[in-house]
Amino acid sequence: MWKVVHIAPNHAQAETLKSTLEGEGFLAKIRPVRSAAQGDGNYEILVPDSEVYEAYEVLCEQRIK
Secondary structure: OOOEEEEEEEEEHHHHHHHHHHHHOOOOOEEEEEEEEEEEEEEEEEEEEEHHHHHHHHHOOOOOO
């Protein structure tokens, strides 16, 4: 099961966060929030259940909250 660790305000930032997590060895994917389906909007960054806490720590260390 996948869990949300962050919500990005646009697709570009979502891709950057996904790349950051993948660079640290995490599985990650992005999913548009409903409003984003019709244009640029919020995107969820997801990781597997077992990696949520560690992934969140990486994002916090990068000063991404």
